[in-house]
Amino acid sequence: MTNGATFTVATLQERVEAIFKKAGLNKVQAGALARVLAAGERDHCKSHGVYRIEGALRTVKAGKVNPTAIPELVEQEASAIVRVDAKSGFSYPAFELGLPVLAERAHKHGLAALVVNDCSHFTALWPEVEAVTAYGLATLIMCPSYATVAPAGGTKPLLGTNPYAFGWPRENKPPYVFDFATSVAARGEIELHRRAGKQLPEGWAIDSEGNPTTDPETALAGAMLPFGGHKGSAISTMIELLAAIMIGDRTSPEVLDYLGTTTLSPMHGELILAFSPEAFSAGRPGNPFERAESFFEAIVAQGARLPSQRRFDARKKSESEGISLSAAEVELLDRLYEQGLDAVSL
Amino acid sequence: MTNGATFTVATLQERVEAIFKKAGLNKVQAGALARVLAAGERDHCKSHGVYRIEGALRTVKAGKVNPTAIPELVEQEASAIVRVDAKSGFSYPAFELGLPVLAERAHKHGLAALVVNDCSHFTALWPEVEAVTAYGLATLIMCPSYATVAPAGGTKPLLGTNPYAFGWPRENKPPYVFDFATSVAARGEIELHRRAGKQLPEGWAIDSEGNPTTDPETALAGAMLPFGGHKGSAISTMIELLAAIMIGDRTSPEVLDYLGTTTLSPMHGELILAFSPEAFSAGRPGNPFERAESFFEAIVAQGARLPSQRRFDARKKSESEGISLSAAEVELLDRLYEQGLDAVSL
Incomplete structure (x- = not known):
């Protein structure tokens, strides 16, 4: 023992x-x-x-990720786009390779993007968010997933749980960070309800005909729903467009086709945007970092939490x-x- | 007559x-x-x-916008940021001035941002979304508003209804466009319920103590709620950070302080991001515009609508x-x- x-x-x-x-x-x-x-x-x-x-x-x-991949920086001159080919390895090593170049370009151009292609992704996005903010940059990160979520008004899985994450740098304290799935709930939470023999809250899922269901078994055979109705559905669709189609990588249905299961890590791409608050605020009144602190204080002062x-x-x-x-x-x-x-x- | x-x-x-x-x-x-x-x-x-x-x-x-303003392009060399000073005029003339420069920079660098400062904003964002997509670019647009929305878990108005809009260009047809408030409902809808003597749906608003209310009068004296709970609240906060604080312009509470009322157009800034799908997909398999069409077809085929x-x-x-x-x-x-x-x- x-x-x-x-x-x-x-x-x-x-x-x-x-x-x-x-x-x-x-x-x-x-x-x-x-x-x-x-x-x-x-x-x-x-x-x-x-x-x-x-x-x-x-x-x-399963042979669905290359354990000895060495990610490679793909240079694009005069561009604010930094591209890393993960060579079918995991996403985080590719992210680490691209990060300093992303930071340099974002400081130079005011904003820049890091595209990671052909990566196996199973990590949360907040470690990447925090790594970008450590360079004094704000960041917006997104990637697709597997097709398990129906678009609002639809009946079948098409979108992924598509995480959406954002960060703002703060001096001498952890950054402002959010990182959430664009589905109402994670697939794992439905699985947990099934095992516990508990019904799902309303609004989480639909059956395979598109009717609302609170039965976990029926939900797993049907589809999850996006958060926030048609608004969350639109954001999730945007993630498929920007972080899959635009960067020449797999959409959530293509990931599911490729793997044939949702029990392995999805192989796709990832989009990381970085913004220099110094460049964006240049010549304007006020220090953006100080102003952000006042705004955070106003949130906390009324009893709300920062994510x-x-x-x-x-x-x-x-x-x-x-x-x-x-x-x-x-x-x-x-x-x-x-x-x-x-x-x-x- | x-x-x-x-x-x-x-x-x-x-x-x-x-x-x-x-x-x-x-x-x-x-x-x-x-x-x-x-x-x-x-x-x-x-x-x-x-x-x-x-x-x-x-x-x-009311003297809160300059009717004879001539917006001015503020040059920033070697930057992917295009800045237009609206000179306290309306936002749309400033947007129109910056748009061709934004498009040129986005095609050159792969992505670019248009910052509009000191503008009076009362128009929807979709006309701007469509104008950017006409250049073959994807776009993400956001701006703050007045402080009328409480952060999730909070009790007082702090965030604006902060619109969030996105567009993807489509050949020979209107673009994929969404444009929505990050509050559950628009303030005008609450006003309409009040006039009609109707109760509000649950989840729209809270009273001045932070308790849920369905009474329009009480809601107008309290605060509206963000869409999608803490997720929508986080997105709305991001809009205050990126499209107000980062670009050196007014946040939603500062707009309300400046105007002293919600019956006039807010004076603040606006952030427009533009992405070149051609640059982002360069060297990768598949044509992003054709792939996007297949994705839209898959949405529509299951009975869901495009926004x-x-x-x-x-x-x-x-x-x-x-x-x-x-x-x-x-x-x-x-x-x-x-x-x-x-x-x-x-």
């Missing part, structure tokens, strides 16, 4: 990196994945922490007390290290 | 331009406003048609049959022409 254990961010990172390396990932892939998953645990964002290792290994085992606050509180705790993993989680890490790809089934 | 009348887009434009000129607007301001309001009537978008003339004149009479379809249908009808105005509308045009600023009260 293994006991639970407490890690620092660095020791957890090492442990996760070792698992990925032993399973056949190269240094570039294993290192980047370890950084982003350790950050998830640090922020007590359990759905994007060590729990995700198995899914990544399953995608490797991601729970995550930042958890981070503070982890940084002083360490990251505690349960006995089951430590056992999982041990098993994944020992067995590698044999630990996961397709 | 005046009869109703039928106009072509051109004759309605002339009529509206004449009203504005007689009321003291210069050619640049009057011409641009006439173009955008005639387009509203053409699309049977009555809330953004001739009905809006009075509000524009009222804002002139703006009602507007495009009305446009088709107007273009073949003309734009019909009622007797009351024609009388209004006559009266506004005759009386100018005397026709409106503050």
Whole structure:
């Protein structure tokens, strides 16, 4: 019987990196994945922490991601577009390669875009948001997913849960960050209701005929709904257009066709926009960073929360007390290290 | 007793331009406003048609917009940011001045931004969306408004109804366009319920203590709510950050402070992003415009609608049959022409 254990961010990172390396990932892939998953645990964002290792290994085992990919910067001169070909590896290593170039271009042109193509994506977007804001830039990030969500007024899965994320840099504190699915709920939440034998709240899903349903089984055979009715549906469609079609990569239905399942990481592209508040505010009255702080204060003063606050509180705790993993989680890490790809089934 | 009348887009434009000129607007301001309001009537978008003339004149009479402003392009070298100083005139003339430069920069750099500062804004965003897409560019447009919406979890008006609009160009047909308020409902809809003595649907508004209300009077004294709960609230906050604070212009609470009322056009800035699908898809498989058409077909094939379809249908009808105005509308045009600023009260 293994006991639970407490890690620092660095020791957890090492442990996760070792698992990925032993399973056949190269240094570039294993290192980047370890950084982003350790950050998830640090922020007590359990759905994007060590729990995700198995899914990544399953995608490797299925041959739907290249574990030894070395992402490549595709130069485009006189352009505010930075393109990284992930070479069918994971998205985060490609993002890390493109980030400094994105930042340099955004400071130079005022705004710039990082396009990541052919990447396997299973991480939250907020680690990328925070990495961009660390350069003093605001950022808007989006990517498609699998076709599991019906457009408003429709009857069949077509859109993905298409995450939409934004960040604004703040001095000496974590940035303003939001990162959410454009579906009402995540597919995993419907699965959890099914297992618990609980009905879904109204407005989450439709059956395969397009009628509203609160039965999880029926919902899983039908489609999820976008958040905010036709408005969320329109934003999700925009994500398919900008972060799939425009950048020459797979849409959510194409991802599902390619994988044939929703149990592996989607292979598609990602769009990261970066804005320089200094360039945008040049010659205008007021300091944008100071003005933003006043605006955040006005939100908090009336009892509303800034998004991601729970995550930042958890981070503070982890940084002083360490990251505690349960006995089951430590056992999982041990098993994944020992067995590698044999630990996961397709 | 005046009869109703039928106009072509051109004759309605002339009529509206004449009203504005007689009321003291210069050619640049009057011409641009006439173009955008005639387009509203053409699309049977009555809330953004001739009905809006009075509000524009009222804002002139209140001294909160400069009727003879000549917008000015503020050059920023080696930048993907195009800035137009509206010189406290209306937004649309400033937009028209910046548009060709925005298009040239977006084609050159892959993406670009048009910032309009110090403009009085009362028009819908879709005319601007369509004007950008006419250059073969995708576009994302946003601006703040007045503080009338509480952040999710809050109790007081802080955010505006902050419109968010997007467009994707389509060959030989109107573009894919959405343009919506980030509040659940427009303030005008609450006012209509009040006048009709009807209760509001749940989820539209809160009272001044932050409690849910369905009473229009109580709602008008309290605050409206953002669409889609905390997600819509986050998007609306992003609009305050990007399209007000970042571009060095007024936030929604600052607009309300400046005007002291919500009956005049807000004076603030606007952010227009433009993307070249050709540049973004360069070197990648597939033609983005053709792929987008397949995606739109998949939406329509399952019985869902594309946004703006009602507007495009009305446009088709107007273009073949003309734009019909009622007797009351024609009388209004006559009266506004005759009386100018005397026709409106503050």
